[in-house]
Every structure is written in structure tokens, then in C-alpha cells.
Amino acid sequence: MALLVDKLHPLVLNVGLAVHNADWNWKNVNSPFTRLYYITEGTAQIQLSGGIQILKPNYLYFIPAFTIHSYICNSYFCHYYLHIYEEHQSDTNLLDEWEFPVEIPAGDLDLALFQRLCAINPHMSLPKSDPTSYDNNSILMQNLLKNKQRALCDKVESRGIVYQLLAHFLTRAQAKMETKDNRIEKAILYIRKHIYETIDLTTLAENSCLSKDHFIRLFKKETGITPLKYINQKKIEKAQLILITDETPVKNVAFSLSYGDYSYFNRLFKKTTRLTPQEYRNSYH
Numbered sequence: 507m508a509l510l511v512d513k514l515h516p517l518v519l520n521v522g523l524a525v526h527n528a529d530w531n532w533k534n535v536n537s538p539f540t541r542l543y544y545i546t547e548g549t550a551q552i553q554l555s556g557g558i559q560i561l562k563p564n565y566l567y568f569i570p571a572f573t574i575h576s577y578i579c580n581s582y583f584c585h586y587y588l589h590i591y592e593e594h595q596s597d598t599n600l601l602d603e604w605e606f607p608v609e610i611p612a613g614d615l616d617l618a619l620f621q622r623l624c625a626i627n628p629h630m631s632l633p634k635s636d637p638t639s640y641d642n643n644s645i646l647m648q649n650l651l652k653n654k655q656r657a658l659c660d661k662v663e664s665r666g667i668v669y670q671l672l673a674h675f676l677t678r679a680q681a682k683m684e685t686k687d688n689r690i691e692k693a694i695l696y697i698r699k700h701i702y703e704t705i706d707l708t709t710l711a712e713n714s715c716l717s718k719d720h721f722i723r724l725f726k727k728e729t730g731i732t733p734l735k736y737i738n739q740k741k742i743e744k745a746q747l748i749l750i751t752d753e754t755p756v757k758n759v760a761f762s763l764s765y766g767d768y769s770y771f772n773r774l775f776k777k778t779t780r781l782t783p784q785e786y787r788n789s790y791h
Contacts, residue, residue, distance in 0.1 A: 522631030530579035
């Protein structure tokens, strides 16, 4: 956990106060960044895969990146929003390693934290609430550039505030356990740490003190998929993030993830997402 915290570098993409009157209704929103909400007045709803979540005043809400959801607002509703992004260069992502609660009671200082975050980042508020107006490749790139151009003191203070808000959720979060076997858990951590490299099954097996065949059988038993499929799955997830937050040419994305055969990467990506890498990138423009 301590190592993961050391590698947590959340970037503030957007922060602000939004006031709505039955006009916060958007369907099938799916973004590469995490959303935090602090509700001040009124109520609204978020449709998640597990059902409807009612948003209430004096509560905090957490929507992970790449979570398909819809907004439903039929009356007056006021809330603070915070969009945070973990850079794709990171080999581990704390926000992916833990299962966070969707709703928690707000603490005494949380309103002041959001207000301060807005005060030091006035240029990072959203002009429109329509997700299509800000959740696209060009705007994401602009927001990332704004983040990097901020004064160092604002970056440090902003990150400190984000840490405090995330800490509230972490006290109620549970670690995602993909496997109960320590040997396979060790292999999974190795895969995540070396995601940009060629990952050899023989090396994984040796690190787990197992024969290659035994390792493959045990990995599938513990995770439900073969180690090769798991490796490709994690590489494609990383490719998706790079494609919508970076202007790296598609072929270079494939090569950066150690896919020497671009055609194979293209087929694998389409099999996973139903789109070619270029089509996937274009869908965010």
C-alpha cells in the first residue's frame, strides 16, 4: 500500500461548482478520469451498472475512470465536481487497485477543501456540463497542458487537497483481490510493473517457482483467464488510455507496449474494443 501511495500522482483536470435545474441529464458517459462530487443542494441520480445511486446534500461521491454511467436530474441541483487523472506513464495505479465506495458522508472540512481547490484553479472549471464538450481528445490534452503550466505552489496545494479527499474514500475502500494465491498475485504485480515490456511466460513461471505448464493452469484457475490473455488485456487497457490522452501515432503506441507486429496489435485491439485503434481515438474527437 505504501509503495502504491508513493506512486499516486493525481492530476486535476477540472474542478468547479455547477448549478442545474433539471438540465443535468446525460447518458452512457464513459471517461478516462475519475470523478468526485460534493453535493450542496437538491438531489439527482446516477445510473450505474449496479443500479441507481441517489445524490444527496452533504455526501461525497466517487465514480471511477472508465465506468459507464448516466445522469438523471429532474429538479434544482447544486454540486462541486472534481475530475482527476492518473498519468498513463505510471506502472501502477492506486485508483485501480482498490474498490472504492460510491457514497460516503462528507467530513466537516470537505466543503472548504472543494472551495479552496476552486479558488486556486479558477481556469479549470467547465464552461458546459455536457460531457461531450470536455470528454474528448483535444480538450483532455488542453486540460493536461493547463495542469502542467500551473504554478508549483498551486500544484502542490492541489495535490494535497486531492489526497485528503481520496483519503476519506480509502478508509472505506477494499483492496481488489484478483487471486488468493500469493504466487499468482506476485505474477500479476510483475505484469503491471512491466506492462511496457515484453512479458515472457517462462519468466513469470520462474518467479512463481512453478513450471510453465503448472503456472498457466494455476493462473487460469485463480483468475479465470490464461496469463497471455491477461497480459494482452492489461496492455490494451493501457493503449486505450494513451490513445485518448496522448498524440502518439498509433503504431508507436503499439511499439511502446512491445507489440512488434502492428497488425497483431490492431487485430487484438479490435477484438477487445470492437474498434480499430484509430477508430477508438477518433471516437474521442
